[in-house]
Amino acid sequence: MPGHDHDHHHDHDHDHSELSETQLRVRALETVLTEKGYVDPASLDLLVETYEKKVGPRNGARVVAKAWVDSAYRARLLKDATPAIGEIGYAGRQGEHIVALENTPKLHNMVVCTLCSCYPWPVLGLPPVWYKSAPYRSRAVADPRGVLADFGVSLPKDTEIRIWDSTAEIRYLIIPMRPPGTEGWSEEKLADLVTRDSMIGTGLPKSPKDIGK
Amino acid sequence: MNGGQDLGGTHGHGPVRPEPNEPVFHAEWEKRAFALTLAMGMPGGWNIDMGRFARENRPPAEYLSMSYYQIWFAALEHMIKERDLVSEDEIAAGHSLHAPKPVKRVLRPADVAKTLHRGGPTERDTNTGSVFKTGDRVRARNMNPPTHTRLPRYVRGRVGTVERVIGCHVFPDSNATGAGEDPQWLYTVRFDGRELWGANADATVKVSIDAWEPYLEKA
Numbered sequence: 001m002p003g004h005d006h007d008h009h010h011d012h013d014h015d016h017s018e019l020s021e022t023q024l025r026v027r028a029l030e031t032v033l034t035e036k037g038y039v040d041p042a043s044l045d046l047l048v049e050t051y052e053k054k055v056g057p058r059n060g061a062r063v064v065a066k067a068w069v070d071s072a073y074r075a076r077l078l079k080d081a082t083p084a085i086g087e088i089g090y091a092g093r094q095g096e097h098i099v100a101l102e103n104t105p106k107l108h109n110m111v112v113c114t115l116c117s118c119y120p121w122p123v124l125g126l127p128p129v130w131y132k133s134a135p136y137r138s139r140a141v142a143d144p145r146g147v148l149a150d151f152g153v154s155l156p157k158d159t160e161i162r163i164w165d166s167t168a169e170i171r172y173l174i175i176p177m178r179p180p181g182t183e184g185w186s187e188e189k190l191a192d193l194v195t196r197d198s199m200i201g202t203g204l205p206k207s208p209k210d211i212g213k
Numbered sequence: 214m215n216g217g218q219d220l221g222g223t224h225g226h227g228p229v230r231p232e233p234n235e236p237v238f239h240a241e242w243e244k245r246a247f248a249l250t251l252a253m254g255m256p257g258g259w260n261i262d263m264g265r266f267a268r269e270n271r272p273p274a275e276y277l278s279m280s281y282y283q284i285w286f287a288a289l290e291h292m293i294k295e296r297d298l299v300s301e302d303e304i305a306a307g308h309s310l311h312a313p314k315p316v317k318r319v320l321r322p323a324d325v326a327k328t329l330h331r332g333g334p335t336e337r338d339t340n341t342g343s344v345f346k347t348g349d350r351v352r353a354r355n356m357n358p359p360t361h362t363r364l365p366r367y368v369r370g371r372v373g374t375v376e377r378v379i380g381c382h383v384f385p386d387s388n389a390t391g392a393g394e395d396p397q398w399l400y401t402v403r404f405d406g407r408e409l410w411g412a413n414a415d416a417t418v419k420v421s422i423d424a425w426e427p428y429l430e431k432a
Contacts, residue, residue, distance in 0.1 A: 033253065134226040147229055165421065
């Protein structure tokens, strides 16, 4: 699956006309469904607003930061993540059954959905285009070090790499390792270091230097 | 189905291209296609597995050349027409031309937040025990249903270890066809990279899938 037309300048015209056709059909279908009373356009606006403005990787970053500073919370999170995440107020669609996985110096976890695009919405929001793309879905399970290189990440040769293919309704959230030099930091400040990709396993958290601290 | 969606281990797709500062949606129509798909689940009456099958059930060349939300939208159109909720002449006209079909429920703005918060848990109670336990060696069955399944091709016939007994969950292979939820025990099964990809593969790699009991046999 191509990402979107920006990735495909070679066939831009082809994509462009197709997109216009899609755009018209989406608009037409929304009108028909609204006129028939099957959908309420105000509900559609709310759905878009929810995932564009309210639910996103900042939620997951708060969970990770709390796990970094609060060992009792970390234990609850690793034992049964769904209620532990629910404590902070995140729950629901595409996060009904969440499992948290901890990265260690010896083990690096990475999450993929080879069959579609399963992703923990309540803590990470909607997945980025690359996560849903054929290059990621095909290679994450067979060549994870090659995929990590695409993200500029290189792990020690003897680090075990564990890939979690989300083939059921279990959604995986990675707890990356806390960066050194952050002793005594508040949860809020720590959350600024937690990137979306570090919670998927294709990235590492930022270091204090990266955010100018 | 052995369709274009079953991508694990396939070659030739090129490098992963992360997009810096990626927006949640890349066009207005993507927002509407996304929201329409979520909102129509209620009056449409389909389940998540039917939705997944509607997305993957197309020629692989088509699947691989469509963008993500184009696939979502095509599946939405298909499911709506399949249930006679809307007909092609209406989409062409851009207006309702026929009387609406009675539907059970419509998603109202006041219900959006609580509907999302509730989600759709798939764990079910059961009186039966699980056949496998943690540590058991299991082989992923060699099965090739033309209908929806969540057993990827790259593990079929391969031997792995049960790492976790997750619980009893709705069985997609049944749920997608409308034959009912038929809940089955679900396991996390871990495979060595070399079992999946051969002797030259990276020895530090392990891959797990979540597999329902009917996908597995004792190894």
